[in-house]
Amino acid sequence: MELMNTNSPEQARKRIPSQIAIDGPAASGKSTIGERLAKQLGYLYFDTGIMYRAVTLAALRRLGGVGDETAVTDLANKVVIDVLPPTKADGREADVFLDGEDITWDIRTPEVDANVSPVSAYPGVRKAMTAQQRRIGLAGKVVMVGRDIGTVVMPDAELKLYIDASVEERARRRYLECVERGEQVSYPAILSSMQRRDQIDSTRAVAPLKPAEDAVIIQTDNLNEDEVFDRVMALIDPPGGPD
Numbered sequence: 001m002e003l004m005n006t007n008s009p010e011q012a013r014k015r016i017p018s019q020i021a022i023d024g025p026a027a028s029g030k031s032t033i034g035e036r037l038a039k040q041l042g043y044l045y046f047d048t049g050i051m052y053r054a055v056t057l058a059a060l061r062r063l064g065g066v067g068d069e070t071a072v073t074d075l076a077n078k079v080v081i082d083v084l085p086p087t088k089a090d091g092r093e094a095d096v097f098l099d100g101e102d103i104t105w106d107i108r109t110p111e112v113d114a115n116v117s118p119v120s121a122y123p124g125v126r127k128a129m130t131a132q133q134r135r136i137g138l139a140g141k142v143v144m145v146g147r148d149i150g151t152v153v154m155p156d157a158e159l160k161l162y163i164d165a166s167v168e169e170r171a172r173r174r175y176l177e178c179v180e181r182g183e184q185v186s187y188p189a190i191l192s193s194m195q196r197r198d199q200i201d202s203t204r205a206v207a208p209l210k211p212a213e214d215a216v217i218i219q220t221d222n223l224n225e226d227e228v229f230d231r232v233m234a235l236i237d238p239p240g241g242p243d
């Protein structure tokens with residue numbers, strides 16, 4: 001019996017991309033999808049927002065605020081941020097350390113949310129973070145998530161996704177996450193903080209939030225997590241394509 005290869009030449013050429021860049025605004029669901037995708041593919045999952053959050057926390061604690069650009073940039077070049085596989089089953093995506101201290105949940109507070117965008121707009125802070133992200137991203141197979149991964153950090157990534165949702169839907173998701181963790185939060189406060197962050201993230205001079213020209217944009221307002229994931233997997237492993 002003769003075995004026939006039923007794959008079309010186009011399907012046969014398709015292979016799983018080594019570098020996958022996922023960008024999008026706050027709480028668009030990009031981290032959840034990125035984490036799941038990395039697990040499915042056996043890739044490193046790297047949420048770059050963690051680094052900007054860690055620098056913000058360091059500035060709030062050590063400088064008493066984030067307004068002094070020179071001091072914050074200096075700090076960004078000095079602090080040691082480690083992101084390691086999670087050792088506790090409390091919903092964390094990773095263990096995050098700042099100079100050896102576990103700050104995993106300290107970087108998720110409304111205070112950090114409210115201050116992280118100005119910090120991430122400082123060019124010197126971005127320079128320091130981008131260099132570290134490239135070194136990690138280009139070393140192996142990775143799903144990297146952020147705001148400028150497809151445009152600046154890994155412009156040659158073979159697959160670029162831009163995960164989007166309306167600001168009201170994203171604020172609703174963030175509100176529910178906080179409530180689940182037992183935090184006292186208000187929806188209007190989260191919504192206005194998110195609108196402010198969107199404005200700063202997408203209008204800053206260096207590496208503003210925007211889809212790369214060759215990114216696949218997925219609008220998630222009316223999609224659940226499984227539906228978004230299925231759409232992403234269809235781009236990587238099309239039905240009927242090679243295993």
Ligand code: DC
Nearest residue numbers: 026048049052116117120146147148
């Ligand atoms: O994804 P997040 O909400 O944890 O990101 C926190 C902040 O960091 C966000 O307001 C924008 C910034 N950020 C960035 O400017 N570039 C990245 N690659 C990742 C995050």
